[in-house]
Amino acid sequence: xxxxxxxxxxxxxxxxxxxxxxxxxxxxxxxxxxxxxxxxxxxxxxxxxxxxxxxxxxxxxxxxxxxxxxxxxxxxxxxxxxxxxxxxxxxxxxxxxxxxxxxxxxxxxxxxxxxxxxxxxxxxxxxxxxxxxxxxxxxxxxxxxxxxxxxxxxxxxxxxxxxxxxxxxxxxxxxxxxxxx
Numbered sequence: 001x002x003x004x005x006x007x008x009x010x011x012x013x014x015x016x017x018x019x020x021x022x023x024x025x026x027x028x029x030x031x032x033x034x035x036x037x038x039x040x041x042x043x044x045x046x047x048x049x050x051x052x053x054x055x056x057x058x059x060x061x062x063x064x065x066x067x068x069x070x071x072x073x074x075x076x077x078x079x080x081x082x083x084x085x086x087x088x089x090x091x092x093x094x095x096x097x098x099x100x101x102x103x104x105x106x107x108x109x110x111x112x113x114x115x116x117x118x119x120x121x122x123x124x125x126x127x128x129x130x131x132x133x134x135x136x137x138x139x140x141x142x143x144x145x146x147x148x149x150x151x152x153x154x155x156x157x158x159x160x161x162x163x164x165x166x167x168x169x170x171x172x173x174x175x176x177x178x179x180x181x
Contacts, residue, residue, distance in 0.1 A: 007128055011036040012135035013108055019050055019148045020085035025156045026167055032095065032113065033085050034134040040086065041132055043113060044094045047152060053098055054148040057141050060100045060109070064138070068104065071138075078143035080150075093117075093130055108135040 016035040021028040030050050033042045045053075065071060093115040101110035115129035136144070156165035161175040 008131045008133070009041060010133045010135070011039070011041065012133070013106075014134050014136050014140065016082070016086075017111070017134055017136050017140050017144055018083045018085060019045070019053075019144060019151060020083070021047075021151050021154070022085070022089065025154065026165065028155070030151070031085050031089065031091065033089075034111075034132070034136075035086065040088065041134075042085070042089055042091050043132065044091045046095075047155070049095060049098070050148050051152050054145045054152070056098070056100065057109075057111075057145050060102075061138060061141060061145075064102055064109070071107070074138035074142040076142060076146060078146055080147070083143065083147040092132070096129065103135070106135070107138065109138055109141045110135050111141070 011034050014034045014036050017033070019030065019032050021030045023029055028047070030045045030047055031042055032045050032050075033040065035041075061074060065073070095113050096116040097114045099110075099112035099114070101112060102108075103110065111134040113132045113134070115131075117129050156167065158165060159171055159173050159175075161173045164171070164173070
C-alpha cells in the first residue's frame with residue numbers, strides 16, 4: 001500500500017466518518033472509521049479517547065463558529081443506521097493521539113490521528129507512527145460528536161456508591177467496605 005509506506009494517509013474529503021463499539025458492555029472495542037468512496041480506514045480507539053474527542057470537537061466547532069459567524073450552523077441531526085461502523089472492520093492501528101484543524105477555504109474540519117508504535121525490538125529509537133488525516137464537513141463532525149456521546153453512554157451502569165462500572169456478574173464496591181446492601 002503506497003500510503004502506508006509514506007506513513008501519511010489523507011482522505012480529503014471523507015464521504016463518511018463514524019465511531020462505534022463492537023462487543024458487550026465492559027468488553028467493547030471502540031473504533032473510528034472514515035470512508036472516501038470505496039476506501040475505508042478503520043482505527044482502534046479507547047472509550048476515554050472517544051469521550052475526549054467528542055468534547056474537543058464540540059469545543060472546536062464552537063470556536064470556528066465564533067471566529068466565522070457568517071458560517072451556517074452545522075446540523076445536529078444524524079441517521080443512527082448510517083452511523084454504525086461498516087465492514088470491513090480491519091483496524092490499521094491503535095490511535096495514540098488526535099489533533100484538529102480547519103481549512104476555511106474548503107470549510108472542512110481536519111481530524112488528524114496519529115499512531116505511536118513501540119520501538120523495534122532491540123532498538124532505542126522510536127519509529128515515526130502513521131498519520132491519518134480525515135477531512136470532514138462540520139455536519140459530519142457534529143454527527144460524529146452526537147453519535148460518539150451516544151455510543152460512550154451505552155456502557156455498563158455505574159455503581160451509585162463508588163461510581164465505578166458494575167459488571168452483570170457482580171461488583172466489589174470499596175465504599176460498602178465488604179458489606180452487602
